[in-house]
Amino acid sequence: xxxxxxxxxxxxxxxxxxxxxxxxxxxxxxxxxxxxxxxxxxxxxxxxxxxxxxxxxxxxxxxxxxxxxxxxxxxxxxxxxxxxxxxxxxxxxxxxxxxxxxxxxxxxxxxxxxxxxxxxxxxxxxxxxxxxxxxxxxxxxxxxxxxxxxxxxxxxxxxxxxxxxxxxxxxxxxxxxxxxxxxxxxxxxxxxxxxxxxxxxxxxxxxxxxxxxxxxxxxxxxxxxxxxxxxxxxxxxxxxxxxxxxxxxxxxxxxxxxxxxxxxxxxxxxxxxxx
Amino acid sequence: xxxxxxxxxxxxxxxxxxxxxxxxxxxxxxxxxxxxxxxxxxxxxxxxxxxxxxxxxxxxxxxxxxxxxxxxxxxxxxxxxxxxxxxxxxxxxxxxxxxxxxxxxxxxxxxxxxxxxxxxxxxxxxxxxxxxxxxxxxxxxxxxxxxxxxxxxxxxxxxxxxxxxxxxxxxxxxxxxxxxxxxxxxxxxxxxxxxxxxxxxxxxxxxxxxxxxxxxxxxxxxxxxxxxxxxxxxxxxxxxxxxxxxxxxxxxxxxxxxxxxxxxxxxxxxxxxxxxxxxxxxxxxxxxxx
Numbered sequence: 001x002x003x004x005x006x007x008x009x010x011x012x013x014x015x016x017x018x019x020x021x022x023x024x025x026x027x028x029x030x031x032x033x034x035x036x037x038x039x040x041x042x043x044x045x046x047x048x049x050x051x052x053x054x055x056x057x058x059x060x061x062x063x064x065x066x067x068x069x070x071x072x073x074x075x076x077x078x079x080x081x082x083x084x085x086x087x088x089x090x091x092x093x094x095x096x097x098x099x100x101x102x103x104x105x106x107x108x109x110x111x112x113x114x115x116x117x118x119x120x121x122x123x124x125x126x127x128x129x130x131x132x133x134x135x136x137x138x139x140x141x142x143x144x145x146x147x148x149x150x151x152x153x154x155x156x157x158x159x160x161x162x163x164x165x166x167x168x169x170x171x172x173x174x175x176x177x178x179x180x181x182x183x184x185x186x187x188x189x190x191x192x193x194x195x196x197x198x199x200x201x202x203x204x205x206x207x208x209x210x211x212x213x214x215x216x217x218x219x220x221x222x223x224x225x226x227x228x229x230x231x232x233x234x235x236x237x238x239x240x241x242x243x244x245x246x247x248x249x250x251x252x253x254x255x256x257x258x259x260x261x262x263x264x265x266x267x268x269x270x271x272x273x274x275x
Numbered sequence: 276x277x278x279x280x281x282x283x284x285x286x287x288x289x290x291x292x293x294x295x296x297x298x299x300x301x302x303x304x305x306x307x308x309x310x311x312x313x314x315x316x317x318x319x320x321x322x323x324x325x326x327x328x329x330x331x332x333x334x335x336x337x338x339x340x341x342x343x344x345x346x347x348x349x350x351x352x353x354x355x356x357x358x359x360x361x362x363x364x365x366x367x368x369x370x371x372x373x374x375x376x377x378x379x380x381x382x383x384x385x386x387x388x389x390x391x392x393x394x395x396x397x398x399x400x401x402x403x404x405x406x407x408x409x410x411x412x413x414x415x416x417x418x419x420x421x422x423x424x425x426x427x428x429x430x431x432x433x434x435x436x437x438x439x440x441x442x443x444x445x446x447x448x449x450x451x452x453x454x455x456x457x458x459x460x461x462x463x464x465x466x467x468x469x470x471x472x473x474x475x476x477x478x479x480x481x482x483x484x485x486x487x488x489x490x491x492x493x494x495x496x497x498x499x500x501x502x503x504x505x506x507x508x509x510x511x512x513x514x515x516x517x518x519x520x521x522x523x524x525x526x527x528x529x530x531x532x533x534x535x536x537x538x539x540x541x542x543x544x545x546x547x548x549x550x551x552x553x554x555x556x557x558x559x560x561x562x563x564x565x
Contacts, residue, residue: 010373010374013368013372017369017373018373018379021380024442025386027394027402091292096285105560109559109560112559113556114299115496116549118499118500119500120544121304124306124307124538127528129303148299151295155292211390211392212503216529225390230506240401244397251389258384262447
């Protein structure tokens, strides 16, 4: 805002905003702090910083359970499903953005509508299909499901990015005799890359945190971090410090990615309805 | 510029995505519909028989169903109330001239990136636990009896957890909308001596109405399917006190192995979600300039 405000007003708003911001962030901060406490200190009287710092929880979490396996499951499932969905969605979004037909609009809205299908509506058939084909508790099974779950959002995001590439550039390239392959490699890919990267980023985050299919279709072997952390809900798993260490490691990668994807978040999750 | 050749190429490029989504949507949905007309229990395979609408009658007359519907509506409504109201206030605040705006924004958005099982377990154990939780320590510090949140008020507690997760989403979208507001109009209103509340009511709120609608519709779609937060905190209990429709269908089919009854519940969930989806699609479709 261009209006000048007094320093006092500005300091007042600043204090209020920081207080509320810190309050909202506090559970995350508390989790990170608790991960550096001993188990006894973690359930003892609350201490913000004045406790004996230890990193034993981080090594314990790995030695008590195959934490690294679950971490890799998350990486493979999130990245794998996003990359496969991108490979399917890029041509589709491309065609719809650059050679739209009368049916394109209806097609896009229909794709979006599949995202609104509540997962419980198809849980039982998918579960039984997976059981009968041996896909239960496999990484490949989850990659397949999450590819399909996120495909509509990926097509939509790519479509809104591709629409912003000016069509004249395409026509100019065609005038110069570029064929489709040359068009894609030399003209459009450089212009489309930022949009594709943003789409990739947001969807890796969504897939990393997906907690309906991952909880229902995995057990021990293919469980990603969402499902592994859920095992701490049993009473015998009540180790606050270790829960905190496992949680901190599980959310850190996405928290960092998330800071880069604030803008894409609005675009990707509102389907272009808010810009 | 669209020749026959390029048109057929375009069709070829779109078809894999369309066919996959068609398969993903139609095949399982038809199977669910079919299962919902069967007496089908996973514990006694091979005894499936056609029963028509019996599963629907059973499901729709089960007291658990009404509890689940009420809980679903309370959960969605409660979270929407907190996140939309809180989101508007936070977005207005973050739009003010503040030092370190970027950092505050990051702090506010962070909960959205925490996976559901982590946020639910952190709240359940480290905050709401009646013995070792932070709230219990705070209560004892001021001489009040600690409150057992998840046992005494399970649904309310889950609403708080889910609202914490979704407040960033509402805030971010409403902030984006506020920042696209024409500053001159506001300045003019201020020059004319319109008080802050009037400026909000007559200029800012109408400008936000579209973004608010989008927030409500999109959150509703996701909130109807809340599952992980219930699974790791209360398992739907005590009794059915925190069972929503999604959790009820899961419990019916994968815990009690009643595929027929669970499928009928799944179809009910699809119908409910569709009612919301129709409104959202209209809004999105209007904005699609094709």
